[in-house]
Amino acid sequence: MALVPAGIRLVSVAKRRDRHTMQQDAIGDLLVAEARAGNVVVRLKGGDPFIFGRGGEEVSACVAGGVPVEVIPGISSALGGAAAAFMPLTHRDHASIVSFVAGECRGLANQDWTGLAGKGRTLVIYMGVTGADRIAEKLIADGLSPDTPIAILERATQPDMRVLRSVLADLGGAVLRELVKSPALIIVGDVATLGADALTSITKAVPCPVS
Template identity: 65%
Template sequence: MEKTSNRTPAAGKVYLVGAGPGDPELLTLKAARLLERADVIVHDGLVSQDILDLASPTARYISVAKKRSLHSVAQDQINTILIEEAGKGHLVVRLKGGDPFIFGRGGEEADDCVAAGVAVEVVPGISAALGCAAQARMPLTHRDASSAVSFVAGQCKGLSDQNWSGLAGKGRTLVIYMGVANAEAIVEKLIADGAAPDLPVAVLENGTRSDFRALRTLLTDLGDMVRRENVKSPALLVVGEVARYGDADDKFREFATMAGVVA
């Protein structure tokens, strides 16, 4: 049921804006226009400087960057910042990498704004999965390889307790966000949940940016490849036959051969 509030909305407004995966040209027109009008921009660490530079020169920036195992600004505090700044009559842009409603905690922020009587609007962005896959020319669904795609988070609490059975395998694609640091545990989990060890995998690093890399191997080699290639976040893991498609099936074979495994 949708949350409602009897309180009079504040004069300001919060926009939860998707900044996309990094390339400023992938912003929506609405997102770009809001940046030009914003009084306050509350942004994540993954939002590129090129995107921030599109904002009004009079805008005030508030960084709420988070790193793995180091949440410098708690989510409750972020929600409070949004509500307080809108309460001052400001146009507040909450700028998030990718899309606000795909592992962006935008739902929590929207709910708190509504409960506080603050007007809030969501402006979707190109998700990291779509942007990274597009740059690699890797279709997440393909008539010959996959008719379903699932998104999961690879660093959620209780990872071992989650049921991923059926999410990766023949005719299916699994996209794992925030999974690089837990790559080895993810491999163990997927195989335990029924995925074949020789399932193709791609690691898409720094999607839509100039230093983008698409690395290919087999599931059983994923953890070793992450170390071997010194993969760093932001990066996505794509598990499934679609990992063979795109810019370099030869690269997939090269990494698989290097690892001593055969597809």
């Protein structure tokens, strides 16, 4: 934002849980209207706009409105946050498969996450803080061991980033005890035990058994 030249009109359409500055359809309409008015429009998003970022919906709105559009890719918070925590999502000794899911979605109980986490796999959950206890119950009910390591990355890549570690059975309790606030990612799998020694200066650790 510091690079935006003076005189450029800025419109905030920021979103947080249950607090939307503008509804999604209205954002698409605004992009199209401003472009049709002859303006060069930049829709600035954090992370990768095509990973739970509504980027696909906004591109579709532009295409449907006859507006030429270009996407400049970003780095998803899962990739950036894990790298900042020295926590590889894949590791030849721990995981060769990574899955991304949205934890705050309609019909969580009906989502089929079977096989997304387990030995040799890493599961990254976006928007999972509010429903952390239900997410843990769901994964355990689907067959995942309650002792599976987990890590919570709060404010990933920011100067005040925190990395909390525990096990799946205590996911909800860890969130409550540490007063975790969004934005935060939940990483499930053996890789959640990695990176601890290098993070002692910025990490408040929750004891976690190492597999």
